[in-house]
Amino acid sequence: MVDLSIIVAGAAGQGMQTISAILAKALTRQGYYVHCSHDLMSRIRGGHNVTAVRISDRPVGAPAERANILVALDRDSIDLHAGDMVPDGVMVFDDKYKIQNEKLNLFPVPLEQLAAEHGRDKRMANAVACGAVFSLMSYDVDPLADTLGDIFSAKGDPVVEANIRAARAGYGFAEREFRGVCPYCTLHEQRAQPQRLLLLTGSEAIAYGALVSGVRFLSAYPMSPATAVMEYLAARQREVGGLLVEQAEDEIAAVNMAIGAAVAGARAMTCTSGGGFALMAEGLSLAGMTEVPLVVYVAQRPGPATGFPTRTEQGDLLFALHAGHGEFARAILCPGDAAEAVDAMARAFNLADRYQTPVIVLGDQQLGDCHWTVDTLDAGRVPIDRGKLRDTWDRSQGEYRRYQLSPDGVSPRLVPGKTGQVQYWDSDEHSEEGHITESADVRRQMVAKRLHKMKGLAAEALSPAVHDRGDDVALVGFGSSKHAVREAADALAGRGVKASAVHFAQAYPLHPDTAGLLGESLKVVVVEQNATGQFARLLHSETGIRPHGSILRFDGRPLTAQYIVDQYVALG
Amino acid sequence: MLDPEIYKSDDEVAWCPGCYNFAILRAVKQALAELDIAPHQVMFSSGIGQAPKLPHYLKCNLFNGLHGRTLPVATGLKLANHALHVIAEGGDGDGYAEGGNHFVHAMRRNAGVTYLVHDNQIYGLTKGQTSPTSDLGFVTATTPYGSYNAPEHPLALAVACDCSFVARGFAGDAEHLAGLIARAIAHPGFALVDILQPCVTFNQVNTYQWYKQRVYQLGSDHDPADRAAAFVKAMEWGDRIPVGVIYTNDRPPLESLLPQLAKGPLIDQDIDGGAREDLLARFR
DSSP states (O other), rough: EEEEEEEEEEESHHHHHHHHHHHHHHHHHTTTTEEEEEETTTTTTEEEEEEEEEEEOOOOOOSSSSSSEEESSSSSHHHHHHGGEEEEEEEEETSSOOOOHHHHEEEEOOHHIIIIHHHHHHHGGGHHHHHHHHHTTTTOHHHHHHHHHHTTTTGHHHHHHHHHHHHHHHHHHHHOOOOHSSSTTTTGOOOOOOOOOOOHHHHHHHHHHHHHHTOOEEOOOOOOOTTHHHHOOOOHHHHSSSSSSEOOHHHHHHHHHHHHHHHTTOEEEEOOOOHHHHHHHHHHHHHHHTTOOOEEEEEEESSSSOTTSOOOOOHHHHHHHOOSSSSSOOOOOOOSSSSHHHHHHHHHHHHHHHOOOEEEEEEHEEEEEEEEEEEEGGGGOOOOOOOOSSSSOOGGGOOOOTTOOOOTSSSOEEOOSSOOOOOOSSSOOOOOOBOOOOOOOHHHHHHHHHHHHHHHHHHHOOEEEEEEEEESEEEEGGGGGGGHHHHHHHHHTTTTOOOOEEEESSSOOOTTHHHHHHHTTSSSSEEEEESSSHHHHHHHHHHOOOOSSEOOSSSSSOOOHHHHHHHHHHOO | OGGGGGGGSOOOOSSSSTTTTHHHHHHHHHHHHHHOGGGGGGGEOSSSGGGGGGGBBBSSSEOOTTTHHHHEEEEEEHHHEEHHHEEEEEEIIIIIITTHHHHHHHHHHOOOHHHHHHHSSSSSTTTSOOOOOOOOTOSSSSTTTOOOOOOOOHHOOOOOOOOOOEEEEETTTTHHHHHHHHHHHSSOOOOOEEEEEETTTTTTSSHHHHHHHHHEOOOOOOOOOOOHHHHHHHOOOOOOOEEEEEEOOOOOOOGGGGGGTTTTOOGGOOOOOOHHHHHHHOOO
16 A cells, blocks of 8 residues: 655745646656645745645545655755654755754755756756655656646746756656665555546636536636636636636625626626625525525635635635525535535536525635545536526416426526516515515515425435444544545544544535434544534534534644544543 | 517506606616617616616516626626626616725726616615715715715716716706617617716705706717816716716727627537547646
8 A cells, every 4th residue: 555645845936836736747647646735734934835745546635644755945844844754754855954864764965956957947946856756766757757748838848848857867866876775665666557547626626517517607806715716717718618707806796797697597606715705695695585596616714804814724614504694595515525526516506507596615725725636527427407497488378477486496597588588586575577575475485485495405415425434433524524534534443443434515405314324323523624613513403413522623724634533532 | 669668567666756767767768669679688787776676667687686786797697698788777875885896897897788877866765865976065864964975976987997988867858868878778888877866855955956957968069089078077066067978988898808709698608528628638
């Protein structure tokens, strides 16, 4: 079994994200599953950045607590991260720093000197380091060179060639100086069968999922960590055809523009983080009242207010559940990795169209910014279903009424302008025709109609995914904690605890069998990234299950299996 | 020209008797009829107030949304289906207070949306509070000692934002107003018509007589393409108030700048399947 973690640390601008992206892509192409998280373990303010690349021969979706290889691009990184290493870990650093450390295997490489000689720019030290790491793991240099070519292709041949020369220089140096010495030099012998794996960030998965679900319109205001979704779609709107991305003046405009586009008949979405979502609450309520199929991707980050803009948290679950004044139907999906993110978007657009109500896809910085390896992305797995949307109208049914009462609470919906019929959508309480009313009878009918949709939404809610390792305890989580919780359950087995991991990719409504499923467990412990146990409260209010304990993390850092195991043991 | 009667709606009207909204409603019907726009070919986006009820009293498509949010909804409607005539309608509170930010950016964006603002310098639906266009010292229930805030000059703001069509009409002259609305709808980019409207119930200062004594029609000596002259006319307020087309330019509408829309409305297009495969390949 291969399970190796490489951390790359340095000052902002030294290209840590580039190294990790190159390593992640090159190793994915070697057939490994990779999980790559950014800014992990950053401990000092300003300038210091870290990325971590975890490599395994089986699917992996959470960072490791300790690193096997540290690539330190500056002096601070050596001191800051030497303690984050496994015993006998490997440290690659510039040989201009004179280091002594008996606990680690030290591999000094003249990073900047080789970069200057071979890349004609000492900033290419990151490419030199990539070459050295590949050599230490005894991989061939050619696939690395190919990956560099692909990643830098947009920057032109001179940049590509300089980077490849720098990487080959680093590779050659390490091969000459350290051949066979590195503890990870036999890794390539355990290499999995190369398969055609895919590597993408969670934000790319959300955007790609929207795209293959037929999204036509995205309006948004930039906000980390959701901006990458907007940028992915903006960059591709002309090449795919039939897609339009508009940067709105604020999140209020963003949600209202998306509502306008959805009313016109386009699949429309917006994306934001907690603060922007707060501004959208009014629009969410509007979509609920006017029965507009609206998809909102909310990428959580630690709040309140500005919080930790570039870090992770699951602190907006109950906000997403209650956002918007008044009572209306909604669903909240919370994908646990890139593959689930694609599915979540497909489901979100279908649910929104079929129930004509807002659907929230709740992600977070960890889901969105991390690179994930997936086996495949089958775009057509969830067929597009637009529900009761039509562009024709049979006049024998009489005049069209936007809010015609129906047993399932969902009225026929027409594309405006296509049928000769007119339609009135109204944010006031309204008649079936869509005109303003003060009638108590109509009010009762319309409230019941809108809330009736919850029945259908609940009936087709996603059931939780159970990673069954026994019934001593169920470790329950939602969203991006999926893989860390699974891994923790596996690790607890090694300590004699039979723990199953239960992952919810839909937080609301919960699947009707949830109570039955968890009621059978001896013990329920909810793992979540907030300070107040929001999912535990949701679980209790929806199912009556009172969890036996909570494992919480709210320091902005991603969950690891080790963290969960340690906290579980501490629960006693 | 169509018969204005085809825009008749069955909805019961909830305006005060004698309200000048009735005159604006007549003008809107006449403008649509003149332009041969059938009820199903036009979609209104309206907010909250007395003015935004107007499209309920018209046979047309309508999204009656939230206070101040008419323009973002209208923009979304237009970009998703630019074959529709999209008209945003609201009052001075809706557009210039609650929706002030959207107003500025809609003018920058220049999507092909017609914006009709019923400007009566008072809040009518909520029974008489100060508005962004209320004059200094205007006494209302919320400003019992008179408004301290300098009034907004929406037309000057529009000229400053290089809005591509800027006009002012008077609800006391529905014929002239209908002509302005028709020109605004026919204009390819964003078109603003600020409509001076006496409020017979709550505004006892800016009455029909008050406007009637001040309003005059711009003549052929005013060149709407002259931005500096337009500024002067947009700022003119007091003893004399100009109505007519104050400013126009030939900025291309947003839709014409988007190649995605060259083949037709967004809602009629499909994502290219080949491009989808290519995007997947880039993750390898």
